[in-house]
Amino acid sequence: xxxxxxxxxxxxxxxxxxxxxxxxxxxxxxxxxxxxxxxxxxxxxxxxxxxxxxxxxxxxxxxxxxxxxxxxxxxxxxxxxxxxxxxxxxxxxxxxxxxxxxxxxxxxxxxxxxxxxxxxxxxxxxxxxxxxxxxxxxxxxxxxxxxxxxxxxxxxxxxxxxxxxxxxxxxxxxxxxxxxxxxxxxxxxxxxxxxxxxxxxxxxxxxxxxxxxxxxxxxxxxxxxxxxxxxxxxxxxxxxxxxxxxxxxxxxxxxxxxxxxxxxxxxxxxxxxxxxxxxxxxxxxxxxxxxxxxxxxxxxxxxxxxxxxxxxxxxxxxx
Numbered sequence: 001x002x003x004x005x006x007x008x009x010x011x012x013x014x015x016x017x018x019x020x021x022x023x024x025x026x027x028x029x030x031x032x033x034x035x036x037x038x039x040x041x042x043x044x045x046x047x048x049x050x051x052x053x054x055x056x057x058x059x060x061x062x063x064x065x066x067x068x069x070x071x072x073x074x075x076x077x078x079x080x081x082x083x084x085x086x087x088x089x090x091x092x093x094x095x096x097x098x099x100x101x102x103x104x105x106x107x108x109x110x111x112x113x114x115x116x117x118x119x120x121x122x123x124x125x126x127x128x129x130x131x132x133x134x135x136x137x138x139x140x141x142x143x144x145x146x147x148x149x150x151x152x153x154x155x156x157x158x159x160x161x162x163x164x165x166x167x168x169x170x171x172x173x174x175x176x177x178x179x180x181x182x183x184x185x186x187x188x189x190x191x192x193x194x195x196x197x198x199x200x201x202x203x204x205x206x207x208x209x210x211x212x213x214x215x216x217x218x219x220x221x222x223x224x225x226x227x228x229x230x231x232x233x234x235x236x237x238x239x240x241x242x243x244x245x246x247x248x249x250x251x252x253x254x255x256x257x258x259x260x261x262x263x264x265x266x267x268x269x270x271x272x273x274x275x276x277x278x279x280x281x282x283x284x285x286x287x288x289x290x291x292x293x294x295x296x297x298x299x300x301x302x303x304x305x306x307x308x309x310x311x312x313x314x315x316x317x318x319x
Contacts, residue, residue, distance in 0.1 A: 038232050041170070061245065067233065
């Protein structure tokens with residue numbers, strides 16, 4: 001019950017406070033909340049395989065970057081080579097982002113999921129860095145300097161140039177992502193994923209092809225993260241290889257672990273705390289990563305289940 005109350009409170013605050021701040025002349029807080037919600041979607045997607053599946057991916061930022069470039073590259077060609085209005089249509093760009101990241105997840109997952117533990121961590125990071133250096137090497141799209149998106153995705157009945165409408169789309173997308181993950185983990189498919197996390201050999205003995213189940217979860221996670229990347233590209237109107245650097249993957253992992261891996265709300269809560277503390281601490285010192293790192297160590301050592309676990313202990317009576 002305590003977790004349900006916290007979930008409702010957090011989602012209600014995200015629904016009400018950012019628009020109120022914007023309408024009262026504090027547009028900065030709406031921008032902050034938009035970034036928070038989009039990264040929350042990416043963290044939710046990572047949590048599907050990390051928290052529920054035990055697959056510690058250190059390359060998930062590659063999906064964010066690929067999703068963002070799926071928006072930026074068509075828009076770039078529309079502007080300079082008049083490729084047609086389809087190039088800036090969200091009905092084309094967003095499916096492209098999802099399809100490209102799903103395909104990348106499938107191809108890399110076929111290899112990555114044949115490894116376990118630290119080997120899985122390293123090979124996912126290696127694939128992400130390969131994509132990073134590939135994008136850096138393409139001067140046509142700005143290389144290391146990145147690429148400006150002059151035209152946001154065009155969607156029916158929505159104007160993404162309006163900050164409130166963009167935030168509304170991101171917020172609804174977050175709710176859908178959380179609902180999708182909750183539905184997956186409660187299904188037979190999700191039970192197999194969680195069972196494989198606990199004892200893969202036993203699940204295979206029971207007749208489940210855990211490799212296929214884990215690969216499917218990995219593809220779903222990558223596609224969801226690619227969608228978050230498409231939203232991020234529309235929000236920032238600027239894309240660069242830095243989006244898919246391994247440090248960004250580390251930040252997504254930080255959000256999941258801080259909020260509470262293996263819970264539906266945890267990644268969103270972790271993203272909220274991460275973004276807010278980043279803004280506060282970075283305004284105080286350029287060495288804000290140090291207190292962040294110490295906080296993560298403290299959470300791992302002393303707070304089982306992250307902030308969601310701490311909340312359950314304080315208000316739910318769980319030991």
